[in-house]
Amino acid sequence: MHRYRAIFPRDLSARAQAGSTFAFPCAGGSSRRCLRRTTMFASPLIDPLSSRRVLPFACTVLAQREDATLMLDRPVESRPPADKRPTLRTPVPVAAPIEPEGMTVTALIAALRRRRWVLILCALLFPIAAWVAAKQLTPRYTASTTVMFEPTDYAARELQSILRDETTTDAVLASQVEVIRSLSVARRIVRQFDLTNNDEFFWWAGEAKRVETPLYRWSDALARRLNSISPSLAVLVAPEPPAARPPEERAEIAAAEAVRDRLQVAVVRNSRVLTVSFTSENPRLAMEAANLASELYISDQLETKFNAVRRANDWLDGRVGQLRQELGQTEARIAELRTSSGLTRGVSAALSTEQVSKINSDLVDSRNILAMAEARLAAARSGGGGADMTALGASNLVQQRAQRDTARADLERLSATLGANHPDVRAARSRLQDIDRAVGSETGRVVQALDAAVREARARVRSLEDSLRSQEARVNQSQTAEIQVAALEREAEASRTLLRAVLERSQQTVSQTAIEKPDARILSPATMPGTPSFPKTMLMVIAATVLGVVFGLLVIWFLEQSDSTLRSGEEIRAGLGLPCLALVPMLRRGLLGRHRVEDYVVRKPLSPFAESMRTLRAALWLGSEPPRVVVITAARPGEGKTTTSVALARSAAMNGERVLLIDCDVRQPSLGRVFRCEGAPGVTDLLLGQAVLERIIRRDHLSSLDYIPAGAAEIHSLGLFMSEAMAGLLDRVRRDYDLIVLDAPPALAMADARVVARLADATLLCVRWRDTPRSVVRNSLGLLEEAHARVVGAALTQVDAKVHGRSGYADAEVYHPRYGGYFRE
Numbered sequence: 001m002h003r004y005r006a007i008f009p010r011d012l013s014a015r016a017q018a019g020s021t022f023a024f025p026c027a028g029g030s031s032r033r034c035l036r037r038t039t040m041f042a043s044p045l046i047d048p049l050s051s052r053r054v055l056p057f058a059c060t061v062l063a064q065r066e067d068a069t070l071m072l073d074r075p076v077e078s079r080p081p082a083d084k085r086p087t088l089r090t091p092v093p094v095a096a097p098i099e100p101e102g103m104t105v106t107a108l109i110a111a112l113r114r115r116r117w118v119l120i121l122c123a124l125l126f127p128i129a130a131w132v133a134a135k136q137l138t139p140r141y142t143a144s145t146t147v148m149f150e151p152t153d154y155a156a157r158e159l160q161s162i163l164r165d166e167t168t169t170d171a172v173l174a175s176q177v178e179v180i181r182s183l184s185v186a187r188r189i190v191r192q193f194d195l196t197n198n199d200e201f202f203w204w205a206g207e208a209k210r211v212e213t214p215l216y217r218w219s220d221a222l223a224r225r226l227n228s229i230s231p232s233l234a235v236l237v238a239p240e241p242p243a244a245r246p247p248e249e250r251a252e253i254a255a256a257e258a259v260r261d262r263l264q265v266a267v268v269r270n271s272r273v274l275t276v277s278f279t280s281e282n283p284r285l286a287m288e289a290a291n292l293a294s295e296l297y298i299s300d301q302l303e304t305k306f307n308a309v310r311r312a313n314d315w316l317d318g319r320v321g322q323l324r325q326e327l328g329q330t331e332a333r334i335a336e337l338r339t340s341s342g343l344t345r346g347v348s349a350a351l352s353t354e355q356v357s358k359i360n361s362d363l364v365d366s367r368n369i370l371a372m373a374e375a376r377l378a379a380a381r382s383g384g385g386g387a388d389m390t391a392l393g394a395s396n397l398v399q400q401r402a403q404r405d406t407a408r409a410d411l412e413r414l415s416a417t418l419g420a421n422h423p424d425v426r427a428a429r430s431r432l433q434d435i436d437r438a439v440g441s442e443t444g445r446v447v448q449a450l451d452a453a454v455r456e457a458r459a460r461v462r463s464l465e466d467s468l469r470s471q472e473a474r475v476n477q478s479q480t481a482e483i484q485v486a487a488l489e490r491e492a493e494a495s496r497t498l499l500r501a502v503l504e505r506s507q508q509t510v511s512q513t514a515i516e517k518p519d520a521r522i523l524s525p526a527t528m529p530g531t532p533s534f535p536k537t538m539l540m541v542i543a544a545t546v547l548g549v550v551f552g553l554l555v556i557w558f559l560e561q562s563d564s565t566l567r568s569g570e571e572i573r574a575g576l577g578l579p580c581l582a583l584v585p586m587l588r589r590g591l592l593g594r595h596r597v598e599d600y601v602v603r604k605p606l607s608p609f610a611e612s613m614r615t616l617r618a619a620l621w622l623g624s625e626p627p628r629v630v631v632i633t634a635a636r637p638g639e640g641k642t643t644t645s646v647a648l649a650r651s652a653a654m655n656g657e658r659v660l661l662i663d664c665d666v667r668q669p670s671l672g673r674v675f676r677c678e679g680a681p682g683v684t685d686l687l688l689g690q691a692v693l694e695r696i697i698r699r700d701h702l703s704s705l706d707y708i709p710a711g712a713a714e715i716h717s718l719g720l721f722m723s724e725a726m727a728g729l730l731d732r733v734r735r736d737y738d739l740i741v742l743d744a745p746p747a748l749a750m751a752d753a754r755v756v757a758r759l760a761d762a763t764l765l766c767v768r769w770r771d772t773p774r775s776v777v778r779n780s781l782g783l784l785e786e787a788h789a790r791v792v793g794a795a796l797t798q799v800d801a802k803v804h805g806r807s808g809y810a811d812a813e814v815y816h817p818r819y820g821g822y823f824r825e
Helices: 010-015 105-114 116-136 157-163 170-180 183-193 203-211 214-227 231-237 248-262 283-341 347-382 386-391 395-417 423-515 537-562 569-576 608-621 641-654 683-687 717-722 724-734 751-759 774-786 801-805 810-815 817-822
Strands: 002-006 020-025 035-043 058-063 141-149 263-267 273-280 520-524 580-585 629-634 659-663 706-708 739-743 762-768 791-799
Touching: 105 116, 105 537, 116 537, 141 170, 141 283, 170 263, 170 273, 170 283, 183 248, 183 263, 183 283, 203 248, 214 231, 248 263, 248 273, 273 283, 283 423, 283 520, 347 423, 395 423, 569 580, 569 774, 569 791, 569 810, 580 608, 580 641, 580 810, 608 641, 608 762, 608 791, 629 641, 629 751, 641 659, 641 739, 641 762, 641 791, 683 717, 683 724, 717 724, 717 751, 724 739, 724 751, 751 774, 762 774, 774 791, 801 810
Parallel strands: 580 791, 629 739, 629 762, 659 706, 659 739, 762 791
Antiparallel strands: 002 058, 020 035, 035 058, 141 273, 141 520, 263 273
């Protein structure tokens, strides 16, 4: 008798009674057919947690072996014909990845919640570092004096270039600022407080202290010892000798430049108030230097005014003497000119003017007479008409000219009729010649008379012109003298006026010296500062906090941009185009206690972990074509695929399904460790024909799950999975089980996973939460697609419930405390 353990169909096991007898056909060939009388002792398996009959009946079959071999004893070495091989499943088309939306406020808040510790760390480290740095810095103190700039209104009109009053503008106030910060003021501060021997303002002062430091002494001693061995090495080790002190003038200027850097002057907005501040490591020095700078500025102003008034007095005194001298010289010239020109005020000038007028009148008449005489003379010489000659007193000449004209006419008439040699013609020509001689003699007499009259008129005109010129010269000389005298008198009067004005201004400047005041006054002197102005610890801490927050936000942004892992179901759908079937929570050590992760679904059936397995099973069952053979794989090791496979199989078995779990990860088998059956025969032994199916199927000690371990490690596992024996095994167990789960190796590096996934109804891809890069998952998914695997979805494994619950993703809602009443840990 042999004892066999078998799983019967649900309808048979449900009707099984203790002591029932069944008949089984024997698979030994046609000549060896027989019927076995089998007695079944049926006993239902009870769930140890719920005490409910949830598992199918397990039957113990007692059979008496005969010559024939039972079908259950046969090893799976006979393979189905090629035409009976199961058809390969058409892979589910993988949807195109969904482009993620832009950064929204919700996504930003969620990212801040996920990376809040980075932000908190940066917001704490930066101010702490700033506070520590502030404590390491040497404190400096700043003392301030306020000065009011009030320019006086006094300014002499002649001294505007020296004491000119200017309107107080921004340019004027800026000039006063530069006056206070001038090098002359800084040098007097240096001399007052002997700052050339203060290393705060004069770096040469610290050279003597550097020689006394232990580091300098040690370096110098080491260099001296090395000098006898290696002079070049001694030069490298020897400390730099202290710099020689520069000349006093240069040292004072250098210290003054340092003082100018510490001396700050600012104008209070919309006012004429100047704030004079000085910063030093010594608070008393800061106070005294600020007050001294203000006092020097005011005293310099007053001294400048005194010097200007003094120079003005000297100039006015010199100008008074010069004006007096010029006035005396002008009056002397006036007296001398009157004496030389014999001017008597008013009389001589009037007389000379009357004489000139009379001479001018006579001259005009004479010129008219001359013009008439010249006209008659010209008419006489040109042989003018009779009327003109009569007017000139030459009537005989007129008659003679008329006779000449008559004789010429007779001659022309006789010549025309008688000829040129006719006696009458010769007589007429002779008579005409006599008349011409008489006309010529008379014309000469008249012209001589007229010429004498013209010469007489010209002499008269010349005489009058000479008299006029003489009289005009005398008048002009008299007028010139009067003009010069008038000009000199005006000049003398101007000099007298200017002298009086200068004398008045001189008296005013003398009185101004006694009442002069500076253009500025001290409103409030500097007091000794009680707190340092640098470093401003609180301000630095606040600024560092803001900088830390900004830096933390940048780090968070960088981490979010550089994080290529998958953190939620939304990212799986967006990045891979696959549905996220479940979020498998991570079980921490404190939550597990003494339990193992694989046993947690059985030990805690109402936990979130068990609920995620039920969610995964429901997602597989609710599909359009519920798969019976499911391959569970991952992109790389450590993704939690074995844990998911075991937990899913146990969860389905606890729900009343007939489930078979097969370990297809031959190179690194895990089911042997989980179920404590290392070294037991398994699927490789079956595929090699070294074992039968019934001997390698084992029952889980916590549930009704059946499982097949990997068996002996075989380097040619790919050939085994590609064989017809593997297809026949799946076709055989498909008839006996509701769900077959295949734990496959990683799909990215192992070809076994792709071969097994092609034979299965569906493939589930496990992705470790916030660990596996998207590129790795996409690459493995591409390999599965090339193998025509039907990838139905993905599962996020090892999800930190607390972290994910605060992430802000939509699927993090399942970890909200409001659902706590549905779970029992």
